[in-house]
Amino acid sequence: MTNPPADSIPPPRVPHPASFRDPAGFVFTIDDVIYRQVNRSYAELYEQLMKSGLYAKLTHDSFLIPHTEAPDSPIQSPNPDRQSHYKTLLPRKLSRLSYPGEWCAAQLRDAALLTLKIQRLAMEYNMTMKDATPFNIQFDNGSPIFIDTLSFDLYDPAKPWIAYRQFCECFLFPLYLHRYTQTGTGKISTAWPDGIPVPTTARLLPLKSRWNAGVWLHVFLQNHVGSRQPAASEQNLRFSKAKLSNLIEHLQSIVTRLNPAGNNRSAWSNYYDETILGKAYLEEKERLFRQYLDDIEFADALDLGCNDGWFSKILTKTGAPVIAVDSDCQCIDKLYRDQNPNILPLCVDLTNPTPATGFRNAEQSSFTDRAPSDLVTALALVHHLALHNNIPLSLIADYLSQLAKKYLIIEFIPLSDPKATELIARKQSPTIDYDAAHFESAFSRDFRIQRKDQVPGTERLLYLLKKI
Amino acid sequence: MKTLFLYIDPGSGSYLVQVIIAAILGGAFWIKKFWRGIRSFFTSLFASFFTRRKKDP
Numbered sequence: 001m002t003n004p005p006a007d008s009i010p011p012p013r014v015p016h017p018a019s020f021r022d023p024a025g026f027v028f029t030i031d032d033v034i035y036r037q038v039n040r041s042y043a044e045l046y047e048q049l050m051k052s053g054l055y056a057k058l059t060h061d062s063f064l065i066p067h068t069e070a071p072d073s074p075i076q077s078p079n080p081d082r083q084s085h086y087k088t089l090l091p092r093k094l095s096r097l098s099y100p101g102e103w104c105a106a107q108l109r110d111a112a113l114l115t116l117k118i119q120r121l122a123m124e125y126n127m128t129m130k131d132a133t134p135f136n137i138q139f140d141n142g143s144p145i146f147i148d149t150l151s152f153d154l155y156d157p158a159k160p161w162i163a164y165r166q167f168c169e170c171f172l173f174p175l176y177l178h179r180y181t182q183t184g185t186g187k188i189s190t191a192w193p194d195g196i197p198v199p200t201t202a203r204l205l206p207l208k209s210r211w212n213a214g215v216w217l218h219v220f221l222q223n224h225v226g227s228r229q230p231a232a233s234e235q236n237l238r239f240s241k242a243k244l245s246n247l248i249e250h251l252q253s254i255v256t257r258l259n260p261a262g263n264n265r266s267a268w269s270n271y272y273d274e275t276i277l278g279k280a281y282l283e284e285k286e287r288l289f290r291q292y293l294d295d296i297e298f299a300d301a302l303d304l305g306c307n308d309g310w311f312s313k314i315l316t317k318t319g320a321p322v323i324a325v326d327s328d329c330q331c332i333d334k335l336y337r338d339q340n341p342n343i344l345p346l347c348v349d350l351t352n353p354t355p356a357t358g359f360r361n362a363e364q365s366s367f368t369d370r371a372p373s374d375l376v377t378a379l380a381l382v383h384h385l386a387l388h389n390n391i392p393l394s395l396i397a398d399y400l401s402q403l404a405k406k407y408l409i410i411e412f413i414p415l416s417d418p419k420a421t422e423l424i425a426r427k428q429s430p431t432i433d434y435d436a437a438h439f440e441s442a443f444s445r446d447f448r449i450q451r452k453d454q455v456p457g458t459e460r461l462l463y464l465l466k467k468i
Numbered sequence: 469m470k471t472l473f474l475y476i477d478p479g480s481g482s483y484l485v486q487v488i489i490a491a492i493l494g495g496a497f498w499i500k501k502f503w504r505g506i507r508s509f510f511t512s513l514f515a516s517f518f519t520r521r522k523k524d525p
Contacts, residue, residue: 131476160486165479198479217489225488226481237483243490250493 013037017362018135024150025086035070036089042150043086045127049152054125063118064146065138067091089149095300095321095344099364100134100170101190102346102354104333105178108185109255111137111144112171116252118146119161123241123248128155132163133170134189135364141341157241161248168218169195172251175258176219177201180209184329186347193357198223214254284456285379286314289409292451292464293318296407298374304350304403305381309335309343315377316342323371325350350381350399351389368402376404379462383413386434387423393433393442401446401467408447408465412439416459436461 013035015026024042028035038046049055058064067089100108111134119129129151136148153162161167173196174185181204188196196204202223209215289311298320303312306324308331315322321342326332327349335345346367348354354367378400385391400408413420415434440449447465454461 160478160483160490162476162478164486165482166476217492221488222481222485225485226479228481237487239483239487239490243494244486246493246497247486247490250489 017360018358018364020359022148022150034091034093036067036091036149037085038087038089038150039084040086041084045152045154046087046150048127048154049149052125052127054122054127054152055149057121057125058118058146061121062143062145063114063121064149065091065094065140067149091147091149094138094140094145094147096323097365097370098139098344098346099189099354099357101186101193101357102348102367103134103139103186103189104329104336104345104347105175105185106259106333106336107139107144107345108134108171108189109175109258112167112175112255113252114144114146115167115171116248116255119163120245120248120252122152123155123245126155127152128161129153129163132167133195135193139344142336142339142343155241157244158238160237160239161244164247165198165222166195167251168222169197169201172218172255173198173201175255176209176215177204179258180206184347186329190354190357198226214250218251218254281455281458281460282310284458285411285460285462286311288453288455288462289314289377289379292409292462295451295464296375298406300373301375301377302371302373302403304376304378304400305384306335306345307331307380309338309340309345311377311379312343312345313338313340315375316340320375323373325371327351350385351391368399372403372405374404374406375409376400376407377409379409379411380413380419380460382410382439383417383420383423387420387427393439394445397442397445397447400443404447404465404467406467407450408443408463408467410443410463410465411455412436412461412463414459414461 011030013026013028013030015028019026019028023039024045025036025038028037055064059066070088070090100111103111114137115129115132119132122128130153131148131151136146136151137144138147139145169192170189174188177183177188177196178185192200198219202219205215205219210220293314298318301312301315301320301322303309303315303322303324306312306326307328309324312322312324312335319342321344324332324335324343324345325348326335326345327347329347332345332347335343348367353371354364356362356366356369357364382393382396385396386393400410414436415421415424443449443463443465446468448468449463450466451464452461
């Protein structure tokens with residue numbers, strides 16, 4: 001790589017709004033490329049990570065995101081970061097970002113297991129993880145991957161794990177609460193981004209959970225000890241590598257057994273199997289859907305109301321990465337277990353999509369900021385938003401126009417359809433402005449109708465819309 | 469002089485609880501080992517008893 005001319009001033013390295021806690025370095029973006037600066041204060045630990053073989057092992061196992069070291073040339077003397085700068089890393093780019101509030105329990109469980117596997121490996125190379133937060137993990141090719149290269153510290157076998165409490169509060173406790181109350185883990189992670197506190201978890205878990213040895217040790221014992229023990233007196237406690245290995249292994253066995261699959265049927269988990277429209281309807285819709293896909297080009301897709309992911313899977317056959325979204329976490333759980341590397345399944349309620357969160361509302365971007373894709377599909381979705389949630393068609397059209405960069409494949413289900421009738425059966429006031437004409441008028445502001453077909457055997461309409 | 473801060477707060481009682489849990493897990497390990505020893509002693513005793521009976525006409 002050639003050095004820039006001496007008089008050119010490199011762009012300033014503005015840390016990402018979420019990258020301010022760790023003194024080891026920070027993440028910044030220049031021209032849409034994400035870099036990670038390693039500060040001088042972290043130089044020794046970074047070299048330990050790279051030279052001990054831990055980095056090679058972690059990246060070989062696809063546990064840690066691989067990076068290349070970018071040349072130092074962008075750092076010039078006028079740049080104030082020069083004093084602290086040690087190295088600049090160029091991590092492999094991830095196609096999409098997601099956050100724990102959008103994950104199903106199985107995704108949080110796999111992220112937890114990844115954290116524990118990394119901690120065990122790190123200990124073999126005389127390092128330890130200095131934090132254990134799900135925000136250090138993203139989903140890539142259908143599996144979790146650790147993204148914070150600077151999370152490693154030197155391991156002192158005489159000390160317990162500094163991130164133990166954080167691991168429990170961010171991973172283990174939401175999984176326990178889901179196990180005993182079927183709350184899902186996403187809402188817990190959204191409400192407590194730094195982890196649900198030990199005393200809160202102890203109060204929320206039902207009485208029967210006390211029969212579980214893991215709950216007793218990690219929740220109730222920890223709650224009891226934490227409320228009585230001043231932290232200062234703990235500094236002289238001695239520990240050992242064998243003890244920490246046992247503890248991590250114990251956590252691994254607990255989390256592995258917390259298999260959130262369950263046999264619970266959700267409202268939509270057998271929608272296509274049991275719907276009165278059945279297989280013939282699905283086949284006809286799929287035939288039209290495939291025809292539409294042949295007519296258009298798109299680099300990525302967003303499948304809204306994906307249900308079991310039938311159409312998301314069809315979308316991936318074009319090679320495009322797909323974000324598959326449903327408000328039903330059971331559907332997302334099922335789809336995640338298929339381990340399709342091109343599908344990122346996320347549990348998001350479109351009537352209340354993930355907001356921008358963190359300090360200054362700038363640490364994690366909103367779903368609406370992250371989701372826009374070339375193609376958006378919304379099959380059997382609009383009637384729910386319009387009839388169940390009372391969202392006017394014009395507002396639905398506005399929102400989908402925000403999300404669709406090029407095309408929208410959308411299904412309109414008229415009031416005469418049994419599924420629509422079901423939705424308004426208990427509503428007192430007559431529904432107005434809900435018919436194909438109003439639908440087309442609402443969407444015609446930002447879209448042009450490219451194809452319109454009636455799904456044979458039904459009154460449902462399928463549209464291929466092109467963004468104007 | 470530069471002041472160094474811990475990156476995260478381990479939480480009060482978090483070290484002590486790990487010491488206690490590790491002790492319990494260690495204890496459980498020895499109990500399991502002891503129990504397995506007793507079980508294998510009796511299993512082998514019964515096994516040899518039944519093999520001898522089978523051999524006896």
